[in-house]
Amino acid sequence: MSAPNPAYDLAAFRADLGAIATEDNPKLVKQKSRDFFWYSPVLKRQLDDVTADLVVTPKSEAEVVAAVAAAYRHGVPLTVRGAGTGNYGQAMPLSGGAILNLAEMTAVKAIGSGFVVAEAGAIIEAIDTATRAHSGQELRLHPSTYRSATIGGFIAGGSGGVGSVRWGGLRDHGNIIRARVVTCEATPRVLDLTGDDMHKVSHAYGTNGVITEVEMPLTAAYDWVDVLCGFDDYVTAARFGDALARQDGLLAKEIAVVAAPVPHDYFLRHQKFIRRDQSVAVLAIAPFAIGAFAAFAARMQAEILYRSDTASDEEKKGLPPAYELTWNHTTLRGLRVDPSITYLQTLYPAPDHLEKVATIAGIFGDEVPEHLEFVRFDGDVACFGLPIVRFSTEERLEEIIALYEANGCPVFNPHRYTLEEGGMKQTDAVQLAFKREADPKGLLNPGKMIAWEDPEFDFTSEKTYLFKGLRVAG
Amino acid sequence: MSAPNPAYDLAAFRADLGAIATEDNPKLVKQKSRDFFWYSPVLKRQLDDVTADLVVTPKSEAEVVAAVAAAYRHGVPLTVRGAGTGNYGQAMPLSGGAILNLAEMTAVKAIGSGFVVAEAGAIIEAIDTATRAHSGQELRLHPSTYRSATIGGFIAGGSGGVGSVRWGGLRDHGNIIRARVVTCEATPRVLDLTGDDMHKVSHAYGTNGVITEVEMPLTAAYDWVDVLCGFDDYVTAARFGDALARQDGLLAKEIAVVAAPVPHDYFLRHQKFIRRDQSVAVLAIAPFAIGAFAAFAARMQAEILYRSDTASDEEKKGLPPAYELTWNHTTLRGLRVDPSITYLQTLYPAPDHLEKVATIAGIFGDEVPEHLEFVRFDGDVACFGLPIVRFSTEERLEEIIALYEANGCPVFNPHRYTLEEGGMKQTDAVQLAFKREADPKGLLNPGKMIAWEDPEFDFTSEKTYLFKGLRVAG
Numbered sequence: 001m002s003a004p005n006p007a008y009d010l011a012a013f014r015a016d017l018g019a020i021a022t023e024d025n026p027k028l029v030k031q032k033s034r035d036f037f038w039y040s041p042v043l044k045r046q047l048d049d050v051t052a053d054l055v056v057t058p059k060s061e062a063e064v065v066a067a068v069a070a071a072y073r074h075g076v077p078l079t080v081r082g083a084g085t086g087n088y089g090q091a092m093p094l095s096g097g098a099i100l101n102l103a104e105m106t107a108v109k110a111i112g113s114g115f116v117v118a119e120a121g122a123i124i125e126a127i128d129t130a131t132r133a134h135s136g137q138e139l140r141l142h143p144s145t146y147r148s149a150t151i152g153g154f155i156a157g158g159s160g161g162v163g164s165v166r167w168g169g170l171r172d173h174g175n176i177i178r179a180r181v182v183t184c185e186a187t188p189r190v191l192d193l194t195g196d197d198m199h200k201v202s203h204a205y206g207t208n209g210v211i212t213e214v215e216m217p218l219t220a221a222y223d224w225v226d227v228l229c230g231f232d233d234y235v236t237a238a239r240f241g242d243a244l245a246r247q248d249g250l251l252a253k254e255i256a257v258v259a260a261p262v263p264h265d266y267f268l269r270h271q272k273f274i275r276r277d278q279s280v281a282v283l284a285i286a287p288f289a290i291g292a293f294a295a296f297a298a299r300m301q302a303e304i305l306y307r308s309d310t311a312s313d314e315e316k317k318g319l320p321p322a323y324e325l326t327w328n329h330t331t332l333r334g335l336r337v338d339p340s341i342t343y344l345q346t347l348y349p350a351p352d353h354l355e356k357v358a359t360i361a362g363i364f365g366d367e368v369p370e371h372l373e374f375v376r377f378d379g380d381v382a383c384f385g386l387p388i389v390r391f392s393t394e395e396r397l398e399e400i401i402a403l404y405e406a407n408g409c410p411v412f413n414p415h416r417y418t419l420e421e422g423g424m425k426q427t428d429a430v431q432l433a434f435k436r437e438a439d440p441k442g443l444l445n446p447g448k449m450i451a452w453e454d455p456e457f458d459f460t461s462e463k464t465y466l467f468k469g470l471r472v473a474g
Numbered sequence: 475m476s477a478p479n480p481a482y483d484l485a486a487f488r489a490d491l492g493a494i495a496t497e498d499n500p501k502l503v504k505q506k507s508r509d510f511f512w513y514s515p516v517l518k519r520q521l522d523d524v525t526a527d528l529v530v531t532p533k534s535e536a537e538v539v540a541a542v543a544a545a546y547r548h549g550v551p552l553t554v555r556g557a558g559t560g561n562y563g564q565a566m567p568l569s570g571g572a573i574l575n576l577a578e579m580t581a582v583k584a585i586g587s588g589f590v591v592a593e594a595g596a597i598i599e600a601i602d603t604a605t606r607a608h609s610g611q612e613l614r615l616h617p618s619t620y621r622s623a624t625i626g627g628f629i630a631g632g633s634g635g636v637g638s639v640r641w642g643g644l645r646d647h648g649n650i651i652r653a654r655v656v657t658c659e660a661t662p663r664v665l666d667l668t669g670d671d672m673h674k675v676s677h678a679y680g681t682n683g684v685i686t687e688v689e690m691p692l693t694a695a696y697d698w699v700d701v702l703c704g705f706d707d708y709v710t711a712a713r714f715g716d717a718l719a720r721q722d723g724l725l726a727k728e729i730a731v732v733a734a735p736v737p738h739d740y741f742l743r744h745q746k747f748i749r750r751d752q753s754v755a756v757l758a759i760a761p762f763a764i765g766a767f768a769a770f771a772a773r774m775q776a777e778i779l780y781r782s783d784t785a786s787d788e789e790k791k792g793l794p795p796a797y798e799l800t801w802n803h804t805t806l807r808g809l810r811v812d813p814s815i816t817y818l819q820t821l822y823p824a825p826d827h828l829e830k831v832a833t834i835a836g837i838f839g840d841e842v843p844e845h846l847e848f849v850r851f852d853g854d855v856a857c858f859g860l861p862i863v864r865f866s867t868e869e870r871l872e873e874i875i876a877l878y879e880a881n882g883c884p885v886f887n888p889h890r891y892t893l894e895e896g897g898m899k900q901t902d903a904v905q906l907a908f909k910r911e912a913d914p915k916g917l918l919n920p921g922k923m924i925a926w927e928d929p930e931f932d933f934t935s936e937k938t939y940l941f942k943g944l945r946v947a948g
Contacts, residue, residue: 113610113696113697113761113762114760135610168721173721173769173770175723195765195768222588245853248646249643250646289648289691293648379855380854
């Protein structure tokens with residue numbers, strides 16, 4: 001099992017932690033050292049043996065400050081973890097050290113008109129439960145891992161999800177109001193970041209600060225109606241999704257389009273509603289908009305396969321919510337049926353995203369059954385692609401990525417564990433500068449920010465960055 | 475004063491109305507026969523003497539049915555009126571007859587999650603007061619005449635307004651859930667129109683049915699922060715408005731841009747905040763978004779002239795709400811200062827609306843100080859133009875209109891009293907077909923639907939339609 005990291009004195013670190021809860025059972029530590037990296041056969045090969053030495057579970061911001069100060073003192077790598085629902089190894093401790101597990105910091109501290117303040121470890125569904133009960137409000141955005149993901153993990157490692165078709169992504173101004181961050185210094189500072197300063201730590205994988213508390217905008221909560229619509233061909237389904245996303249008055253929280261035969265083959269609980277040759281739009285519609293939606297669907301000749309508001313209890317029995325067919329859950333359902341598949345993440349940029357959708361579909365056919373997520377992106381309707389890839393070799397996967405990019409669809413490569421390779425393929429100067437200030441020893445989530453680890457790295461080289469400090473524990 | 479209409483027996487009609495309230499004092503009847511048509515020097519010339527013979531004020535749907543049946547029996551023209559806040563003579567009785575005044579039908583009948591049911595005569599502000607108190611909700615859209623306009627009048631004669639930057643217009647599916655309509659037949663029917671059927675009566679000026687009740691979608695209510703931002707030039711201000719409208723995560727309810735010197739010269743109560751050479755963005759921002767907005771404004775180098783959330787009580791004293799500087803209130807404030815001005819209504823269609831804005835500004839300069847309203851339009855950010863026009867002659871006004879249209883900006887001519895000339899300049903087959911069914915005698919708001927009055931009218935002729943039945947009372 002995991003060998004002690006020779007670079008630091010584990011026993012002295014533990015002694016310094018005092019009463020803060022820790023766990024060193026190697027099996028339990030390894031469980032908490034993993035996320036959903038195994039979606040990727042590439043990351044699975046690279047990271048399967050990664051583990052920390054210790055899990056540290058603070059119960060308060062004061063304990064976070066004490067734990068971070070101790071880590072700084074002893075030079076212990078520190079990888080912050082929420083619920084471990086990321087797909088890119090975001091929360092995996094490449095250099096060992098300690099997992100800073102925030103799962104016990106779950107308080108919903110304040111709810112007001114349009115906002116909630118919660119500790120980073122609060123589960124997203126639990127926040128919504130509290131805000132719905134308080135004042136009929138809910139979070140604007142959530143990942144498909146709504147029922148398990150933490151709000152801090154979503155902000156540190158996510159980008160958007162359900163709700164992005166109305167509100168855009170987490171990167172958009174206004175979708176995070178404030179993040180409270182503990183720096184990794186001799187005397188850790190506690191900073192409240194707002195406005196443009198949010199970009200220092202949002203989607204930074206915890207590489208430059210420990211998010212302990214967030215303030216998020218809320219919107220009106222509704223009993224969203226789950227709808228599945230069937231189409232004879234995928235491009236028609238994509239056109240429908242786009243047209244619906246452009247209906248500004250028709251409130252939808254989720255518009256996904258999944259090409260046949262994925263819906264039938266992988267949405268096992270909904271399989272009874274879906275023919276194998278049907279591409280499917282997976283939707284969440286506001287209940288008071290369902291009349292207008294039905295009229296719209298009829299005009300667009302969409303076949304309504306399933307509506308949660310009219311389905312019988314018998315039909316609904318055992319069905320997961322529609323959002324658990326979307327975003328990364330589409331892939332998850334695929335992996336459960338066929339562990340050999342994997343996926344990609346791309347953007348079809350506006351305004352000719354539908355043309356690109358048709359072009360890409362023509363190139364790959366069933367090797368890459370497409371899955372689209374319609375979103376607002378810089379004020380336009382556009383779509384992300386999260387296609388299923390029938391995986392053969394890593395070389396072919398690279399070819400597929402190159403073909404997407406050659407056709408104007410940038411790939412956010414989910415087969416890389418670094419911020420830059422999974423994102424914009426360039427240094428984020430703001431995040432790097434903040435890391436210099438907030439993590440001078442480079443202890444926070446080592447190996448994830450190339451700009452820090454290897455300032456000379458050439459992003460145009462098409463070489464994969466491999467973190468030299470990746471400690472594969474025995 | 476008004477002469478009895480020879481085509482019908484007024485006394486017999488009145489006798490048939492029984493206990494339904496009526497008013498025949500010519501002065502009061504004339505007051506209730508007018509709207510804000512006088513915004514237009516053209517309409518003022520054409521319609522200044524228009525008046526009905528009688529005002530009929532039902533207090534319930536049953537009284538509406540009885541009044542309409544009586545009108546049908548006696549062949550009395552019937553023009554439905556809310557609060558008379560329209561600008562195009564929508565509610566003016568071109569053939570005399572009776573005003574059907576719905577101002578007494580003001581009940582808010584039901585409020586639920588995401589919807590409200592109200593009688594047509596309910597004042598928009600009163601609906602919001604009720605829905606805010608009930609559950610922190612408000613209407614998505616309202617005209618700048620929020621404090622006086624009725625919900626039924628808004629639907630019958632309006633198109634959108636404050637809120638359209640987020641929700642699109644009334645014509646968009648989902649922005650009206652249901653309208654309850656009384657037909658003008660021997661035995662009037664009461665119909666609940668939903669889905670696509672809504673288009674039969676929305677924005678039909680009451681020409682094909684009497685809307686007695688509506689069901690409207692609600693959204694979360696906030697204490698919107700009024701903001702004025704100043705810019706050294708109008709095109710920069712327009713770019714700011716567009717960029718803000720594209721911030722999907724930054725919740726704004728209103729984004730207007732008004733070219734100098736209109737804000738300084740016409741916004742008299744706010745004049746102290748505005749230099750004469752400043753073009754101004756008039757905004758309503760959600761309170762929890764104001765931090766993100768301030769960061770955005772700083773980055774865009776917008777000078778914040780006024781913020782209602784930080785202004786002192788002394789500064790705020792006597793200021794109207796920001797929405798009363800926008801939409802048709804911009805023009806209204808101009809008319810109060812300089813009765814010789816008038817205005818236009820245009821669309822700058824996406825995606826090159828900002829280029830068109832710059833082009834148009836270059837053509838007219840201070841003869842036509844522009845006023846933009848940013849909206850969502852078919853899923854895109856676009857803007858309407860409601861420019862002030864320094865009026866000289868009707869011929870020059872026509873030239874200005876022609877120049878807008880030659881530059882790709884369709885004009886919804888507010889100097890015409892017909893549906894078609896103020897709108898899409900073509901027959902609305904759906905509204906016409908419904909009029910045939912619901913108003914076979916053509917008694918409802920005569921003269922407003924060209925397709926009914928003159929099926930042969932050539933919309934490409936550029937001739938103004940003049941209703942032959944326009945009775946100018948003495």
